[in-house]
Amino acid sequence: MLNKLREQTVFKGNWLLSLLVSVGVWQCSVPVMGQMLLPYTPQLNSEQLEQQGLEVAEEAAQLIRFQQHDLALSRAKLAVQLAPNKYQPWFILGTLYIIKQELEPGVEALEKALVLEPEEVGIKFTLGNAYFQQGKYQQAATALEEGLEIKADVPSAQFDLGNAYFKLGRMAEAIAVYQKAVAQQEEFWPAVNNIGLIKYEQGNISSAIEHWQKALEIDEEQAEPILALGVALYIQGQKEEGLKLGEAALELDSNYGEIQHLKDNLWGEKLIKDTQTFFTTPQMQAILAQLEKDS
Incomplete structure:
Protein backbone atom coordinates (compact mmCIF):
# COMPACT_ATOMS: atom_id res chain seq x y z
CA MET A 1 0.00 0.00 0.00
CA LEU A 2 1.29 3.41 -0.96
CA ASN A 3 0.32 6.82 0.20
CA LYS A 4 -0.07 9.29 -2.71
CA LEU A 5 -0.95 13.09 -2.69
CA ARG A 6 -6.22 17.20 -2.39
CA GLU A 7 -13.85 28.35 1.70
CA GLN A 8 -13.80 28.29 -2.07
CA THR A 9 -12.76 31.77 -3.22
CA VAL A 10 -14.45 33.24 -6.29
CA PHE A 11 -11.81 34.45 -8.75
CA LYS A 12 -12.18 38.14 -9.46
CA GLY A 13 -11.41 38.82 -13.09
CA ASN A 14 -10.51 42.46 -12.34
CA TRP A 15 -8.20 41.73 -9.40
CA LEU A 16 -5.20 43.07 -11.32
CA LEU A 17 -6.92 46.42 -11.84
CA SER A 18 -7.52 46.66 -8.09
CA LEU A 19 -3.91 45.77 -7.44
CA LEU A 20 -2.61 48.41 -9.81
CA VAL A 21 -4.83 51.04 -8.18
CA SER A 22 -3.69 49.98 -4.71
CA VAL A 23 -0.01 50.39 -5.54
CA GLY A 24 -0.52 53.76 -7.16
CA VAL A 25 0.12 52.87 -10.78
CA TRP A 26 -2.39 55.44 -12.00
CA GLN A 27 -0.76 58.30 -10.10
CA CYS A 28 1.31 60.15 -12.66
CA SER A 29 1.95 63.82 -13.31
CA VAL A 30 0.76 65.56 -16.48
CA PRO A 31 3.77 66.14 -18.76
CA VAL A 32 4.85 69.73 -19.35
CA MET A 33 3.94 71.03 -22.78
CA GLY A 34 6.84 70.70 -25.18
CA GLN A 35 8.47 67.80 -23.33
CA MET A 36 8.98 64.51 -25.04
CA LEU A 37 6.23 62.11 -23.96
CA LEU A 38 8.04 59.21 -22.30
CA PRO A 39 6.44 55.86 -21.53
CA TYR A 40 5.35 55.64 -17.91
CA THR A 41 7.10 53.03 -15.78
CA PRO A 42 5.02 52.21 -12.72
CA GLN A 43 6.78 52.15 -9.37
CA LEU A 44 5.35 49.00 -7.88
CA ASN A 45 5.52 48.45 -4.16
CA SER A 46 7.25 45.08 -3.77
CA GLU A 47 5.86 44.46 -0.29
CA GLN A 48 2.31 44.92 -1.53
CA LEU A 49 2.93 42.66 -4.51
CA GLU A 50 4.39 40.06 -2.18
CA GLN A 51 1.37 40.28 0.10
CA GLN A 52 -0.90 39.92 -2.90
CA GLY A 53 1.09 36.85 -3.91
CA LEU A 54 0.57 35.29 -0.50
CA GLU A 55 -3.15 35.98 -0.71
CA VAL A 56 -3.32 34.37 -4.15
CA ALA A 57 -1.39 31.40 -2.77
CA GLU A 58 -3.96 31.12 0.00
CA GLU A 59 -6.72 31.07 -2.62
CA ALA A 60 -4.89 28.23 -4.35
CA ALA A 61 -4.67 26.33 -1.08
CA GLN A 62 -8.40 26.75 -0.54
CA LEU A 82 4.18 37.91 -7.26
CA ALA A 83 6.03 36.50 -4.26
CA PRO A 84 9.06 34.56 -5.56
CA ASN A 85 10.97 34.99 -2.30
CA LYS A 86 8.29 33.48 -0.07
CA TYR A 87 8.19 29.73 0.43
CA GLN A 88 4.40 29.36 0.59
CA PRO A 89 3.64 29.87 -3.14
CA TRP A 90 6.43 27.47 -4.16
CA PHE A 91 5.22 24.91 -1.61
CA ILE A 92 1.65 25.09 -2.91
CA LEU A 93 2.76 25.00 -6.54
CA GLY A 94 4.96 21.98 -5.91
CA THR A 95 2.21 20.18 -4.02
CA LEU A 96 -0.20 20.76 -6.90
CA TYR A 97 2.23 19.34 -9.43
CA ILE A 98 2.70 16.26 -7.24
CA ILE A 99 -1.08 15.80 -6.95
CA LYS A 100 -1.28 15.99 -10.74
CA GLN A 101 1.58 13.45 -10.99
CA GLU A 102 3.87 15.98 -12.68
CA LEU A 103 6.78 14.96 -10.50
CA GLU A 104 9.73 16.79 -12.04
CA PRO A 105 8.30 20.35 -11.87
CA GLY A 106 6.77 19.46 -8.51
CA VAL A 107 10.10 18.49 -7.00
CA GLU A 108 11.77 21.56 -8.51
CA ALA A 109 9.20 23.87 -6.90
CA LEU A 110 9.38 22.08 -3.56
CA GLU A 111 13.17 22.27 -3.54
CA LYS A 112 12.92 26.03 -4.11
CA ALA A 113 10.48 26.24 -1.21
CA LEU A 114 12.88 24.32 1.01
CA VAL A 115 15.75 26.69 0.20
CA LEU A 116 13.54 29.58 1.33
CA GLU A 117 12.33 27.80 4.50
CA PRO A 118 14.68 24.92 5.41
CA GLU A 119 12.86 24.00 8.63
CA GLU A 120 9.34 23.71 7.20
CA VAL A 121 8.33 20.11 7.87
CA GLY A 122 5.47 20.10 5.37
CA ILE A 123 7.92 20.72 2.54
CA LYS A 124 10.20 17.92 3.74
CA PHE A 125 7.31 15.47 4.02
CA THR A 126 5.91 16.34 0.59
CA LEU A 127 9.36 16.14 -0.97
CA GLY A 128 9.89 12.75 0.65
CA ASN A 129 6.69 11.46 -0.91
CA ALA A 130 7.66 12.91 -4.30
CA TYR A 131 11.17 11.47 -4.21
CA PHE A 132 9.65 8.07 -3.41
CA GLN A 133 7.39 8.29 -6.45
CA GLN A 134 10.47 9.10 -8.54
CA GLY A 135 12.20 5.99 -7.23
CA LYS A 136 14.73 8.03 -5.25
CA TYR A 137 14.27 6.02 -2.09
CA GLN A 138 17.34 7.21 -0.18
CA GLN A 139 16.50 10.85 -0.84
CA ALA A 140 12.94 10.14 0.23
CA ALA A 141 14.11 8.56 3.47
CA THR A 142 16.47 11.46 4.22
CA ALA A 143 13.80 14.12 3.65
CA ASN A 163 7.73 2.56 2.59
CA ALA A 164 11.12 4.10 1.76
CA TYR A 165 12.86 1.76 4.19
CA PHE A 166 10.88 -1.13 2.66
CA LYS A 167 12.21 -0.32 -0.83
CA LEU A 168 15.74 0.07 0.57
CA GLY A 169 15.53 -3.38 2.14
CA ARG A 170 15.70 -1.99 5.67
CA MET A 171 12.85 -4.20 6.87
CA ALA A 172 13.32 -3.97 10.64
CA GLU A 173 13.37 -0.18 10.44
CA ALA A 174 10.32 -0.22 8.18
CA ILE A 175 8.36 -2.29 10.70
CA ALA A 176 9.44 0.03 13.52
CA VAL A 177 8.17 3.19 11.84
CA TYR A 178 4.97 1.49 10.68
CA GLN A 179 4.38 0.56 14.33
CA LYS A 180 4.98 4.18 15.34
CA ALA A 181 2.36 5.28 12.81
CA VAL A 182 -0.18 2.83 14.26
CA ALA A 183 0.69 3.94 17.79
CA GLN A 184 -0.10 7.51 16.76
CA GLN A 185 -3.26 6.54 14.86
CA GLU A 186 -4.74 3.19 15.82
CA GLU A 187 -6.99 2.98 12.76
CA PHE A 188 -4.14 3.47 10.28
CA TRP A 189 -4.74 0.15 8.50
CA PRO A 190 -2.23 0.69 5.62
CA ALA A 191 0.68 0.55 8.08
CA VAL A 192 -0.68 -2.66 9.61
CA ASN A 193 -1.16 -4.06 6.11
CA ASN A 194 2.41 -3.30 5.09
CA ILE A 195 3.83 -5.00 8.17
CA GLY A 196 1.97 -8.05 6.88
CA LEU A 197 3.67 -7.66 3.48
CA ILE A 198 7.08 -7.68 5.15
CA LYS A 199 6.27 -10.64 7.38
CA TYR A 200 5.16 -12.65 4.36
CA GLU A 201 8.44 -11.98 2.54
CA GLN A 202 10.31 -13.02 5.68
CA LYS A 214 -6.07 -6.82 12.08
CA ALA A 215 -6.15 -4.43 9.12
CA LEU A 216 -9.59 -5.80 8.20
CA GLU A 217 -10.81 -5.37 11.77
CA ILE A 218 -10.04 -1.68 11.26
CA ASP A 219 -11.66 -1.49 7.81
CA GLU A 220 -13.32 -4.60 6.42
CA GLU A 221 -13.90 -3.06 2.98
CA GLN A 222 -10.25 -2.78 1.92
CA ALA A 223 -9.43 -4.94 -1.10
CA GLU A 224 -5.69 -5.18 -0.51
CA PRO A 225 -5.62 -7.00 2.84
CA ILE A 226 -8.60 -9.12 1.74
CA LEU A 227 -6.71 -10.36 -1.31
CA ALA A 228 -3.44 -10.83 0.58
CA LEU A 229 -5.25 -12.81 3.26
CA GLY A 230 -7.00 -14.89 0.61
CA VAL A 231 -3.71 -15.76 -1.08
CA ALA A 232 -2.05 -16.65 2.25
CA LEU A 233 -4.93 -18.89 3.34
CA TYR A 234 -5.03 -20.60 -0.06
CA ILE A 235 -1.30 -21.32 0.07
CA GLN A 236 -1.71 -22.73 3.56
CA GLY A 237 -4.35 -25.16 2.35
CA GLN A 238 -7.54 -23.24 3.23
CA LYS A 239 -8.42 -23.12 -0.45
CA GLU A 240 -12.16 -22.52 -0.30
CA GLU A 241 -11.88 -19.63 2.16
CA GLY A 242 -8.96 -18.18 0.21
CA LEU A 243 -10.89 -18.21 -3.07
CA LYS A 244 -13.91 -16.55 -1.45
CA LEU A 245 -11.70 -13.76 -0.18
CA LYS A 263 4.03 -4.51 -7.31
CA ASP A 264 3.29 -0.79 -7.22
CA ASN A 265 1.78 -1.34 -3.78
CA LEU A 266 4.95 -2.98 -2.44
CA TRP A 267 3.94 -6.63 -2.75
CA GLY A 268 7.17 -8.61 -2.62
CA GLU A 269 8.47 -11.40 -4.81
CA LYS A 270 7.21 -14.28 -2.66
CA LEU A 271 3.69 -12.89 -2.34
CA ILE A 272 3.59 -12.01 -6.05
CA LYS A 273 4.64 -15.54 -6.96
CA ASP A 274 1.97 -17.05 -4.73
CA THR A 275 -0.64 -14.62 -6.06
CA GLN A 276 0.18 -15.61 -9.64
CA THR A 277 -0.38 -19.26 -8.65
CA PHE A 278 -3.63 -18.23 -6.95
CA PHE A 279 -4.79 -16.42 -10.08
CA THR A 280 -4.27 -19.52 -12.24
CA THR A 281 -7.01 -21.46 -10.43
CA PRO A 282 -10.18 -21.99 -12.50
CA GLN A 283 -12.27 -19.96 -10.06
CA MET A 284 -9.99 -16.93 -10.16
CA GLN A 285 -9.47 -17.25 -13.92
CA ALA A 286 -13.25 -17.04 -14.38
CA ILE A 287 -13.45 -13.94 -12.18
CA LEU A 288 -10.54 -12.24 -13.96
CA ALA A 289 -12.07 -13.02 -17.36
CA GLN A 290 -15.39 -11.52 -16.29
CA LEU A 291 -13.67 -8.41 -14.97
CA GLU A 292 -11.82 -8.00 -18.25
CA LYS A 293 -15.08 -8.43 -20.17
CA ASP A 294 -16.83 -5.82 -18.02
CA SER A 295 -14.02 -3.28 -18.30
Missing part, protein backbone atom coordinates in the same frame (compact mmCIF):
# COMPACT_ATOMS: atom_id res chain seq x y z
CA LEU A 63 -9.08 25.46 -4.05
CA ILE A 64 -6.92 22.39 -3.39
CA ARG A 65 -9.19 21.54 -0.47
CA PHE A 66 -12.10 21.48 -2.91
CA GLN A 67 -10.04 19.49 -5.44
CA GLN A 68 -10.23 22.35 -7.94
CA HIS A 69 -6.69 21.54 -9.04
CA ASP A 70 -6.58 23.26 -12.43
CA LEU A 71 -7.87 26.54 -11.00
CA ALA A 72 -5.52 26.18 -8.04
CA LEU A 73 -2.57 25.64 -10.36
CA SER A 74 -3.17 28.88 -12.24
CA ARG A 75 -3.33 30.77 -8.90
CA ALA A 76 -0.17 29.10 -7.64
CA LYS A 77 1.75 30.00 -10.81
CA LEU A 78 0.67 33.61 -10.39
CA ALA A 79 1.55 33.57 -6.72
CA VAL A 80 5.17 32.54 -7.34
CA GLN A 81 5.50 35.43 -9.80
CA LEU A 144 11.28 12.26 5.77
CA GLU A 145 13.78 11.58 8.56
CA GLU A 146 14.67 15.28 8.69
CA GLY A 147 11.02 16.24 8.88
CA LEU A 148 10.25 13.71 11.60
CA GLU A 149 13.18 14.97 13.66
CA ILE A 150 11.36 18.31 13.79
CA LYS A 151 7.81 16.94 14.15
CA ALA A 152 7.67 13.30 15.13
CA ASP A 153 3.92 12.69 15.53
CA VAL A 154 2.83 12.59 11.86
CA PRO A 155 1.54 9.09 10.97
CA SER A 156 1.40 9.70 7.22
CA ALA A 157 5.06 10.75 7.18
CA GLN A 158 6.02 7.77 9.32
CA PHE A 159 4.16 5.56 6.86
CA ASP A 160 5.99 7.10 3.90
CA LEU A 161 9.30 6.61 5.69
CA GLY A 162 8.40 2.98 6.32
CA GLY A 203 8.49 -16.36 5.62
CA ASN A 204 6.37 -15.63 8.68
CA ILE A 205 3.02 -16.32 7.04
CA SER A 206 1.12 -16.73 10.29
CA SER A 207 2.21 -13.26 11.44
CA ALA A 208 1.33 -11.83 8.03
CA ILE A 209 -2.15 -13.33 8.32
CA GLU A 210 -2.57 -11.84 11.78
CA HIS A 211 -1.67 -8.37 10.49
CA TRP A 212 -4.02 -8.58 7.51
CA GLN A 213 -6.81 -9.75 9.79
CA GLY A 246 -10.00 -13.39 -3.57
CA GLU A 247 -13.34 -13.00 -5.30
CA ALA A 248 -14.51 -10.48 -2.70
CA ALA A 249 -11.31 -8.44 -3.07
CA LEU A 250 -11.59 -8.16 -6.85
CA GLU A 251 -15.26 -7.23 -6.61
CA LEU A 252 -14.24 -4.35 -4.37
CA ASP A 253 -11.34 -3.21 -6.57
CA SER A 254 -10.53 -4.94 -9.85
CA ASN A 255 -7.14 -3.19 -10.02
CA TYR A 256 -5.85 -5.82 -7.61
CA GLY A 257 -6.22 -8.37 -10.37
CA GLU A 258 -3.25 -6.74 -12.11
CA ILE A 259 0.18 -7.92 -11.01
CA GLN A 260 1.79 -4.55 -11.75
CA HIS A 261 -0.68 -2.87 -9.43
CA LEU A 262 0.36 -5.26 -6.67
Whole structure:
Protein backbone atom coordinates (compact mmCIF):
# COMPACT_ATOMS: atom_id res chain seq x y z
CA MET A 1 0.00 0.00 0.00
CA LEU A 2 1.29 3.41 -0.96
CA ASN A 3 0.32 6.82 0.20
CA LYS A 4 -0.07 9.29 -2.71
CA LEU A 5 -0.95 13.09 -2.69
CA ARG A 6 -6.22 17.20 -2.39
CA GLU A 7 -13.85 28.35 1.70
CA GLN A 8 -13.80 28.29 -2.07
CA THR A 9 -12.76 31.77 -3.22
CA VAL A 10 -14.45 33.24 -6.29
CA PHE A 11 -11.81 34.45 -8.75
CA LYS A 12 -12.18 38.14 -9.46
CA GLY A 13 -11.41 38.82 -13.09
CA ASN A 14 -10.51 42.46 -12.34
CA TRP A 15 -8.20 41.73 -9.40
CA LEU A 16 -5.20 43.07 -11.32
CA LEU A 17 -6.92 46.42 -11.84
CA SER A 18 -7.52 46.66 -8.09
CA LEU A 19 -3.91 45.77 -7.44
CA LEU A 20 -2.61 48.41 -9.81
CA VAL A 21 -4.83 51.04 -8.18
CA SER A 22 -3.69 49.98 -4.71
CA VAL A 23 -0.01 50.39 -5.54
CA GLY A 24 -0.52 53.76 -7.16
CA VAL A 25 0.12 52.87 -10.78
CA TRP A 26 -2.39 55.44 -12.00
CA GLN A 27 -0.76 58.30 -10.10
CA CYS A 28 1.31 60.15 -12.66
CA SER A 29 1.95 63.82 -13.31
CA VAL A 30 0.76 65.56 -16.48
CA PRO A 31 3.77 66.14 -18.76
CA VAL A 32 4.85 69.73 -19.35
CA MET A 33 3.94 71.03 -22.78
CA GLY A 34 6.84 70.70 -25.18
CA GLN A 35 8.47 67.80 -23.33
CA MET A 36 8.98 64.51 -25.04
CA LEU A 37 6.23 62.11 -23.96
CA LEU A 38 8.04 59.21 -22.30
CA PRO A 39 6.44 55.86 -21.53
CA TYR A 40 5.35 55.64 -17.91
CA THR A 41 7.10 53.03 -15.78
CA PRO A 42 5.02 52.21 -12.72
CA GLN A 43 6.78 52.15 -9.37
CA LEU A 44 5.35 49.00 -7.88
CA ASN A 45 5.52 48.45 -4.16
CA SER A 46 7.25 45.08 -3.77
CA GLU A 47 5.86 44.46 -0.29
CA GLN A 48 2.31 44.92 -1.53
CA LEU A 49 2.93 42.66 -4.51
CA GLU A 50 4.39 40.06 -2.18
CA GLN A 51 1.37 40.28 0.10
CA GLN A 52 -0.90 39.92 -2.90
CA GLY A 53 1.09 36.85 -3.91
CA LEU A 54 0.57 35.29 -0.50
CA GLU A 55 -3.15 35.98 -0.71
CA VAL A 56 -3.32 34.37 -4.15
CA ALA A 57 -1.39 31.40 -2.77
CA GLU A 58 -3.96 31.12 0.00
CA GLU A 59 -6.72 31.07 -2.62
CA ALA A 60 -4.89 28.23 -4.35
CA ALA A 61 -4.67 26.33 -1.08
CA GLN A 62 -8.40 26.75 -0.54
CA LEU A 63 -9.08 25.46 -4.05
CA ILE A 64 -6.92 22.39 -3.39
CA ARG A 65 -9.19 21.54 -0.47
CA PHE A 66 -12.10 21.48 -2.91
CA GLN A 67 -10.04 19.49 -5.44
CA GLN A 68 -10.23 22.35 -7.94
CA HIS A 69 -6.69 21.54 -9.04
CA ASP A 70 -6.58 23.26 -12.43
CA LEU A 71 -7.87 26.54 -11.00
CA ALA A 72 -5.52 26.18 -8.04
CA LEU A 73 -2.57 25.64 -10.36
CA SER A 74 -3.17 28.88 -12.24
CA ARG A 75 -3.33 30.77 -8.90
CA ALA A 76 -0.17 29.10 -7.64
CA LYS A 77 1.75 30.00 -10.81
CA LEU A 78 0.67 33.61 -10.39
CA ALA A 79 1.55 33.57 -6.72
CA VAL A 80 5.17 32.54 -7.34
CA GLN A 81 5.50 35.43 -9.80
CA LEU A 82 4.18 37.91 -7.26
CA ALA A 83 6.03 36.50 -4.26
CA PRO A 84 9.06 34.56 -5.56
CA ASN A 85 10.97 34.99 -2.30
CA LYS A 86 8.29 33.48 -0.07
CA TYR A 87 8.19 29.73 0.43
CA GLN A 88 4.40 29.36 0.59
CA PRO A 89 3.64 29.87 -3.14
CA TRP A 90 6.43 27.47 -4.16
CA PHE A 91 5.22 24.91 -1.61
CA ILE A 92 1.65 25.09 -2.91
CA LEU A 93 2.76 25.00 -6.54
CA GLY A 94 4.96 21.98 -5.91
CA THR A 95 2.21 20.18 -4.02
CA LEU A 96 -0.20 20.76 -6.90
CA TYR A 97 2.23 19.34 -9.43
CA ILE A 98 2.70 16.26 -7.24
CA ILE A 99 -1.08 15.80 -6.95
CA LYS A 100 -1.28 15.99 -10.74
CA GLN A 101 1.58 13.45 -10.99
CA GLU A 102 3.87 15.98 -12.68
CA LEU A 103 6.78 14.96 -10.50
CA GLU A 104 9.73 16.79 -12.04
CA PRO A 105 8.30 20.35 -11.87
CA GLY A 106 6.77 19.46 -8.51
CA VAL A 107 10.10 18.49 -7.00
CA GLU A 108 11.77 21.56 -8.51
CA ALA A 109 9.20 23.87 -6.90
CA LEU A 110 9.38 22.08 -3.56
CA GLU A 111 13.17 22.27 -3.54
CA LYS A 112 12.92 26.03 -4.11
CA ALA A 113 10.48 26.24 -1.21
CA LEU A 114 12.88 24.32 1.01
CA VAL A 115 15.75 26.69 0.20
CA LEU A 116 13.54 29.58 1.33
CA GLU A 117 12.33 27.80 4.50
CA PRO A 118 14.68 24.92 5.41
CA GLU A 119 12.86 24.00 8.63
CA GLU A 120 9.34 23.71 7.20
CA VAL A 121 8.33 20.11 7.87
CA GLY A 122 5.47 20.10 5.37
CA ILE A 123 7.92 20.72 2.54
CA LYS A 124 10.20 17.92 3.74
CA PHE A 125 7.31 15.47 4.02
CA THR A 126 5.91 16.34 0.59
CA LEU A 127 9.36 16.14 -0.97
CA GLY A 128 9.89 12.75 0.65
CA ASN A 129 6.69 11.46 -0.91
CA ALA A 130 7.66 12.91 -4.30
CA TYR A 131 11.17 11.47 -4.21
CA PHE A 132 9.65 8.07 -3.41
CA GLN A 133 7.39 8.29 -6.45
CA GLN A 134 10.47 9.10 -8.54
CA GLY A 135 12.20 5.99 -7.23
CA LYS A 136 14.73 8.03 -5.25
CA TYR A 137 14.27 6.02 -2.09
CA GLN A 138 17.34 7.21 -0.18
CA GLN A 139 16.50 10.85 -0.84
CA ALA A 140 12.94 10.14 0.23
CA ALA A 141 14.11 8.56 3.47
CA THR A 142 16.47 11.46 4.22
CA ALA A 143 13.80 14.12 3.65
CA LEU A 144 11.28 12.26 5.77
CA GLU A 145 13.78 11.58 8.56
CA GLU A 146 14.67 15.28 8.69
CA GLY A 147 11.02 16.24 8.88
CA LEU A 148 10.25 13.71 11.60
CA GLU A 149 13.18 14.97 13.66
CA ILE A 150 11.36 18.31 13.79
CA LYS A 151 7.81 16.94 14.15
CA ALA A 152 7.67 13.30 15.13
CA ASP A 153 3.92 12.69 15.53
CA VAL A 154 2.83 12.59 11.86
CA PRO A 155 1.54 9.09 10.97
CA SER A 156 1.40 9.70 7.22
CA ALA A 157 5.06 10.75 7.18
CA GLN A 158 6.02 7.77 9.32
CA PHE A 159 4.16 5.56 6.86
CA ASP A 160 5.99 7.10 3.90
CA LEU A 161 9.30 6.61 5.69
CA GLY A 162 8.40 2.98 6.32
CA ASN A 163 7.73 2.56 2.59
CA ALA A 164 11.12 4.10 1.76
CA TYR A 165 12.86 1.76 4.19
CA PHE A 166 10.88 -1.13 2.66
CA LYS A 167 12.21 -0.32 -0.83
CA LEU A 168 15.74 0.07 0.57
CA GLY A 169 15.53 -3.38 2.14
CA ARG A 170 15.70 -1.99 5.67
CA MET A 171 12.85 -4.20 6.87
CA ALA A 172 13.32 -3.97 10.64
CA GLU A 173 13.37 -0.18 10.44
CA ALA A 174 10.32 -0.22 8.18
CA ILE A 175 8.36 -2.29 10.70
CA ALA A 176 9.44 0.03 13.52
CA VAL A 177 8.17 3.19 11.84
CA TYR A 178 4.97 1.49 10.68
CA GLN A 179 4.38 0.56 14.33
CA LYS A 180 4.98 4.18 15.34
CA ALA A 181 2.36 5.28 12.81
CA VAL A 182 -0.18 2.83 14.26
CA ALA A 183 0.69 3.94 17.79
CA GLN A 184 -0.10 7.51 16.76
CA GLN A 185 -3.26 6.54 14.86
CA GLU A 186 -4.74 3.19 15.82
CA GLU A 187 -6.99 2.98 12.76
CA PHE A 188 -4.14 3.47 10.28
CA TRP A 189 -4.74 0.15 8.50
CA PRO A 190 -2.23 0.69 5.62
CA ALA A 191 0.68 0.55 8.08
CA VAL A 192 -0.68 -2.66 9.61
CA ASN A 193 -1.16 -4.06 6.11
CA ASN A 194 2.41 -3.30 5.09
CA ILE A 195 3.83 -5.00 8.17
CA GLY A 196 1.97 -8.05 6.88
CA LEU A 197 3.67 -7.66 3.48
CA ILE A 198 7.08 -7.68 5.15
CA LYS A 199 6.27 -10.64 7.38
CA TYR A 200 5.16 -12.65 4.36
CA GLU A 201 8.44 -11.98 2.54
CA GLN A 202 10.31 -13.02 5.68
CA GLY A 203 8.49 -16.36 5.62
CA ASN A 204 6.37 -15.63 8.68
CA ILE A 205 3.02 -16.32 7.04
CA SER A 206 1.12 -16.73 10.29
CA SER A 207 2.21 -13.26 11.44
CA ALA A 208 1.33 -11.83 8.03
CA ILE A 209 -2.15 -13.33 8.32
CA GLU A 210 -2.57 -11.84 11.78
CA HIS A 211 -1.67 -8.37 10.49
CA TRP A 212 -4.02 -8.58 7.51
CA GLN A 213 -6.81 -9.75 9.79
CA LYS A 214 -6.07 -6.82 12.08
CA ALA A 215 -6.15 -4.43 9.12
CA LEU A 216 -9.59 -5.80 8.20
CA GLU A 217 -10.81 -5.37 11.77
CA ILE A 218 -10.04 -1.68 11.26
CA ASP A 219 -11.66 -1.49 7.81
CA GLU A 220 -13.32 -4.60 6.42
CA GLU A 221 -13.90 -3.06 2.98
CA GLN A 222 -10.25 -2.78 1.92
CA ALA A 223 -9.43 -4.94 -1.10
CA GLU A 224 -5.69 -5.18 -0.51
CA PRO A 225 -5.62 -7.00 2.84
CA ILE A 226 -8.60 -9.12 1.74
CA LEU A 227 -6.71 -10.36 -1.31
CA ALA A 228 -3.44 -10.83 0.58
CA LEU A 229 -5.25 -12.81 3.26
CA GLY A 230 -7.00 -14.89 0.61
CA VAL A 231 -3.71 -15.76 -1.08
CA ALA A 232 -2.05 -16.65 2.25
CA LEU A 233 -4.93 -18.89 3.34
CA TYR A 234 -5.03 -20.60 -0.06
CA ILE A 235 -1.30 -21.32 0.07
CA GLN A 236 -1.71 -22.73 3.56
CA GLY A 237 -4.35 -25.16 2.35
CA GLN A 238 -7.54 -23.24 3.23
CA LYS A 239 -8.42 -23.12 -0.45
CA GLU A 240 -12.16 -22.52 -0.30
CA GLU A 241 -11.88 -19.63 2.16
CA GLY A 242 -8.96 -18.18 0.21
CA LEU A 243 -10.89 -18.21 -3.07
CA LYS A 244 -13.91 -16.55 -1.45
CA LEU A 245 -11.70 -13.76 -0.18
CA GLY A 246 -10.00 -13.39 -3.57
CA GLU A 247 -13.34 -13.00 -5.30
CA ALA A 248 -14.51 -10.48 -2.70
CA ALA A 249 -11.31 -8.44 -3.07
CA LEU A 250 -11.59 -8.16 -6.85
CA GLU A 251 -15.26 -7.23 -6.61
CA LEU A 252 -14.24 -4.35 -4.37
CA ASP A 253 -11.34 -3.21 -6.57
CA SER A 254 -10.53 -4.94 -9.85
CA ASN A 255 -7.14 -3.19 -10.02
CA TYR A 256 -5.85 -5.82 -7.61
CA GLY A 257 -6.22 -8.37 -10.37
CA GLU A 258 -3.25 -6.74 -12.11
CA ILE A 259 0.18 -7.92 -11.01
CA GLN A 260 1.79 -4.55 -11.75
CA HIS A 261 -0.68 -2.87 -9.43
CA LEU A 262 0.36 -5.26 -6.67
CA LYS A 263 4.03 -4.51 -7.31
CA ASP A 264 3.29 -0.79 -7.22
CA ASN A 265 1.78 -1.34 -3.78
CA LEU A 266 4.95 -2.98 -2.44
CA TRP A 267 3.94 -6.63 -2.75
CA GLY A 268 7.17 -8.61 -2.62
CA GLU A 269 8.47 -11.40 -4.81
CA LYS A 270 7.21 -14.28 -2.66
CA LEU A 271 3.69 -12.89 -2.34
CA ILE A 272 3.59 -12.01 -6.05
CA LYS A 273 4.64 -15.54 -6.96
CA ASP A 274 1.97 -17.05 -4.73
CA THR A 275 -0.64 -14.62 -6.06
CA GLN A 276 0.18 -15.61 -9.64
CA THR A 277 -0.38 -19.26 -8.65
CA PHE A 278 -3.63 -18.23 -6.95
CA PHE A 279 -4.79 -16.42 -10.08
CA THR A 280 -4.27 -19.52 -12.24
CA THR A 281 -7.01 -21.46 -10.43
CA PRO A 282 -10.18 -21.99 -12.50
CA GLN A 283 -12.27 -19.96 -10.06
CA MET A 284 -9.99 -16.93 -10.16
CA GLN A 285 -9.47 -17.25 -13.92
CA ALA A 286 -13.25 -17.04 -14.38
CA ILE A 287 -13.45 -13.94 -12.18
CA LEU A 288 -10.54 -12.24 -13.96
CA ALA A 289 -12.07 -13.02 -17.36
CA GLN A 290 -15.39 -11.52 -16.29
CA LEU A 291 -13.67 -8.41 -14.97
CA GLU A 292 -11.82 -8.00 -18.25
CA LYS A 293 -15.08 -8.43 -20.17
CA ASP A 294 -16.83 -5.82 -18.02
CA SER A 295 -14.02 -3.28 -18.30
